[in-house]
Amino acid sequence: MENYLNKIICGDCIEWLGQIEQPFADLVFADPPFNIGYKYDKYYDKRKKENYIAWTKQWMTLCRDVLKPHGSFYIAIGDDYAANVKVIADEIGLTMRNWIIWHYTFGQQTKSKFARAHTHIFYFVKDSKNFTFNDHAVRVPSDRQLLYNDRRANPLGKIPDDVWNTDSRVCGTFNERVQWHPCQMPENLLKRIIAASSNEADCVMDPFSGSATTAAAALQMGRNYVGIEVSENYAEQSRQRLAQLSQDISRNGDIVKDQTQRLLADTRISPKKLLKDKKLLRIFVNQLSVRAGNRQFAGEEVAGVLREIGERDTKMSTPQLDFKQ
Ligand SMILES: C[S@@+](CC[C@H](N)C(=O)[O-])C[C@H]1O[C@@H](n2cnc3c(N)ncnc32)[C@H](O)[C@@H]1O
Numbered sequence: 001m002e003n004y005l006n007k008i009i010c011g012d013c014i015e016w017l018g019q020i021e022q023p024f025a026d027l028v029f030a031d032p033p034f035n036i037g038y039k040y041d042k043y044y045d046k047r048k049k050e051n052y053i054a055w056t057k058q059w060m061t062l063c064r065d066v067l068k069p070h071g072s073f074y075i076a077i078g079d080d081y082a083a084n085v086k087v088i089a090d091e092i093g094l095t096m097r098n099w100i101i102w103h104y105t106f107g108q109q110t111k112s113k114f115a116r117a118h119t120h121i122f123y124f125v126k127d128s129k130n131f132t133f134n135d136h137a138v139r140v141p142s143d144r145q146l147l148y149n150d151r152r153a154n155p156l157g158k159i160p161d162d163v164w165n166t167d168s169r170v171c172g173t174f175n176e177r178v179q180w181h182p183c184q185m186p187e188n189l190l191k192r193i194i195a196a197s198s199n200e201a202d203c204v205m206d207p208f209s210g211s212a213t214t215a216a217a218a219l220q221m222g223r224n225y226v227g228i229e230v231s232e233n234y235a236e237q238s239r240q241r242l243a244q245l246s247q248d249i250s251r252n253g254d255i256v257k258d259q260t261q262r263l264l265a266d267t268r269i270s271p272k273k274l275l276k277d278k279k280l281l282r283i284f285v286n287q288l289s290v291r292a293g294n295r296q297f298a299g300e301e302v303a304g305v306l307r308e309i310g311e312r313d314t315k316m317s318t319p320q321l322d323f324k325q
Contacts, residue, residue: 010235013207013228017062026202028063034078042231072197073124082120094124106168137195181211188265190217212238271310
């Protein structure tokens with residue numbers, strides 16, 4: 001198995017996973033083609049409904065089999081097949097922990113019906129009593145803390161809701177966008193999943209790797225990854241994306257900056273707003289410490305990082321709001 005760790009494998013996930021004998025993944029994230037006629041360079045995304053459902057059951061079963069006993073399994077899926085995924089999960093013995101709605105803040109325009117602006121993300125586990133859930137690593141400041149000055153507020157912040165609206169789709173103009181893949185997930189969304197449901201040095205597997213967002217997030221968070229992608233072109237470009245990222249990490253790797261960026265994206269508070277408001281900054285710094293397992297962050301250091309991010313990011317991938325004005 002070591003041969004495949006930290007690699008993007010070019011192949012059909014059903015064939016590849018079918019050859020694996022031992023469970024190796026602590027976390028699986030799958031974002032399959034949704035069967036809605038998307039243009040991929042190799043895969044044809046408009047199959048007969050019954051074939052697509054049978055295929056979904058096949059790969060879900062194989063993913064379950066390579067998942068370690070305490071493992072977690074997240075699946076992103078569109079409206080058309082969300083119900084089928086849930087039924088299959090029940091049939092193959094997975095336990096659902098959350099049915100998350102990712103409400104993306106930049107939906108596509110429509111002419112004659114309401115614009116679709118969400119994707120379903122299922123969070124399943126193999127064993128309902130034994131799984132990793134690092135709540136501290138994903139907590140965010142609560143409204144009690146931020147808005148209402150409520151002394152009953154939990155100083156640890158709160159676990160986010162199951163409707164996620166902090167991340168937009170990765171649009172063509174975003175810095176994050178790779179330009180060679182049609183439907184890239186935001187890294188920040190993957191980071192939340194990886195932070196909650198894996199630990200450092202764990203193995204995160206993505207059977208539909210695409211542009212390697214899962215691998216990129218795993219790499220930045222000190223996890224191992226395995227990505228499987230049927231298109232040679234996407235697989236090769238993914239390897240280049242990850243090689244570049246490894247170089248950037250070894251040059252600039254900075255835990256304070258990484259954590260600050262992730263919390264900024266999760267709260268959508270602008271650096272400017274934080275730097276102007278001492279109370280808000282204190283709550284933010286405290287939340288960083290909670291997320292990092294009580295490692296203390298110095299306010300001045302965080303403020304320095306916020307200044308740097310504020311100046312640099314003229315073109316942010318997530319619009320920054322001046323918090324709830
Ligand atoms: C929705 S995209 C994944 C996007 C990915 N989450 C990202 O952020 O870039 C689905 C990907 O699955 C790939 N794919 C389709 N069938 C596959 C198979 N049987 N095995 C492996 N990859 C497959 C497609 O080429 C496509 O890149």
